[in-house]
Amino acid sequence: MRSLAPGIKLITSFSRDSWYRFFILILTFVFYTTYHLSRKPISIIKSQLHRNCSNVIHPADLNITDNDTWCDWAPFDQNNYQNLFGVLDNCFLVAYAIGMFFSGMFGERLPLRYYLSSGMILSGLFTVLFGLGFYWQIHSLWYYCLVQALNGLVQTTGWPAVVACVGNWFGKGKRGFIMGIWNSHTSVGNILGSLIAGVYVSSAWGLSFIVPGIIIASAGVICFLFLVESKSHTLDIYGEFACLCTQAVYRIRNRRETETNKYHNVTIAKRAMFMLQGVVEFSLCLLFAKLVSYTFLYWLPLYIANVAHFDPKKAGDLSTLFDVGGIVDVQNRPSHLLTTNKQNNMSLLCLYLLLGPAGMLLWCGALVNGPYALITTAVSADLGTHECLRGNSRALSTVTAIIDGTGSIGAAVGPLLAGLISPTGWNNVFYMLISADVLACLVRLQSCPGHGVILCGASCYNTSRYETLKNNSLNSKNVQHIKL
Numbered sequence: 001m002r003s004l005a006p007g008i009k010l011i012t013s014f015s016r017d018s019w020y021r022f023f024i025l026i027l028t029f030v031f032y033t034t035y036h037l038s039r040k041p042i043s044i045i046k047s048q049l050h051r052n053c054s055n056v057i058h059p060a061d062l063n064i065t066d067n068d069t070w071c072d073w074a075p076f077d078q079n080n081y082q083n084l085f086g087v088l089d090n091c092f093l094v095a096y097a098i099g100m101f102f103s104g105m106f107g108e109r110l111p112l113r114y115y116l117s118s119g120m121i122l123s124g125l126f127t128v129l130f131g132l133g134f135y136w137q138i139h140s141l142w143y144y145c146l147v148q149a150l151n152g153l154v155q156t157t158g159w160p161a162v163v164a165c166v167g168n169w170f171g172k173g174k175r176g177f178i179m180g181i182w183n184s185h186t187s188v189g190n191i192l193g194s195l196i197a198g199v200y201v202s203s204a205w206g207l208s209f210i211v212p213g214i215i216i217a218s219a220g221v222i223c224f225l226f227l228v229e230s231k232s233h234t235l236d237i238y239g240e241f242a243c244l245c246t247q248a249v250y251r252i253r254n255r256r257e258t259e260t261n262k263y264h265n266v267t268i269a270k271r272a273m274f275m276l277q278g279v280v281e282f283s284l285c286l287l288f289a290k291l292v293s294y295t296f297l298y299w300l301p302l303y304i305a306n307v308a309h310f311d312p313k314k315a316g317d318l319s320t321l322f323d324v325g326g327i328v329d330v331q332n333r334p335s336h337l338l339t340t341n342k343q344n345n346m347s348l349l350c351l352y353l354l355l356g357p358a359g360m361l362l363w364c365g366a367l368v369n370g371p372y373a374l375i376t377t378a379v380s381a382d383l384g385t386h387e388c389l390r391g392n393s394r395a396l397s398t399v400t401a402i403i404d405g406t407g408s409i410g411a412a413v414g415p416l417l418a419g420l421i422s423p424t425g426w427n428n429v430f431y432m433l434i435s436a437d438v439l440a441c442l443v444r445l446q447s448c449p450g451h452g453v454i455l456c457g458a459s460c461y462n463t464s465r466y467e468t469l470k471n472n473s474l475n476s477k478n479v480q481h482i483k484l
Contacts, residue, residue, distance in 0.1 A: 036186050042130075092149065093152060115161055128209065196208070299415060
């Protein structure tokens, strides 16, 4: 008797649920990779929008009035171009920070598949519109600010939705490891965005936005066609083969759960903020962590171009090493090596010294993106599925939005401060970043006395306070329903 091929045996050895989990993990990884891919081009083209034109050969038929700014793109040809870049970044990030607080509430009430796919398609549209400014010869700062602000709003659909999808499919036991690997999509998206934008930045910088915009819009179509939000939705796929009585029981149970959670869905945000102590602490910690991370995200290529005097493409390519370091830290390799023995420490430090600036970029990326990645994935997922939320899967979207929305305030402030401080010297920018990292450490030390820098916010839960609020909620349930 012939045996099955080894590949078929391997495929059939996994359950249907396992294949769904793997499929959802890959899909959400690709989806959020495209989100960051579409955000990155703005940092790459800054050094192209304002250059030292005295070193650029100009066409013979071009009438030049100012030898220093003839090749710059108005309105960024002025002396305050760094402030204008800061305003441009801030339009996106402020809109993102504001929208993130409301995004979780919409994510609770709308189907995640529709919510995520529409956000990706709209994000692609606004990214393309920014690039079309090159071909339409638009030199109005207001146009680019408006497009950036609208893009920031629709980009808030991404993070709460993908975290909720992954949280629905993976239990707490495997979530930390799974999300640690899965969260590398941030760095992968930044790397791909830098490389794609770098291809077109010197010839036609509009394509640096148009190509990523088309990619994320295409991913939105794929999301609409293939995303399965949770395990319960798989019952609809195989429902015609199931027993009718099983379907009836499932519908009745689902209706009862919906009625029971109707009131709790309204108060998820309040419970998350006031009953889970870790939400506030991790939100503040993420605020300072994202301030540092997003300052590097938006200003590192321009810093490399100005200080090392590289062309825009080389500066963009070199800046990807920062994100490569972020991917390495997902596996916690650098921090592990620093805590084992002196031989490993010396070997690692010698390696970075040999690599020079490239090694410092890798090391800096690992240290900056590590805590940021941990808080936005595993910590948010654990807090969003805490027992005090009574198993409500929709709460995960809101808690994630609260934490990431607070962190996005720091993401908005960081690049803005960099734009204001950089004219006084790049050293002052780094002093600002160092101060933000120190404040992030102080927040964790203050919230977890006696635990050092251990991430203990998820266990700092006030049980007695929850029980009191729970009893009050049950005793006055009818009155609260009337008020709502």
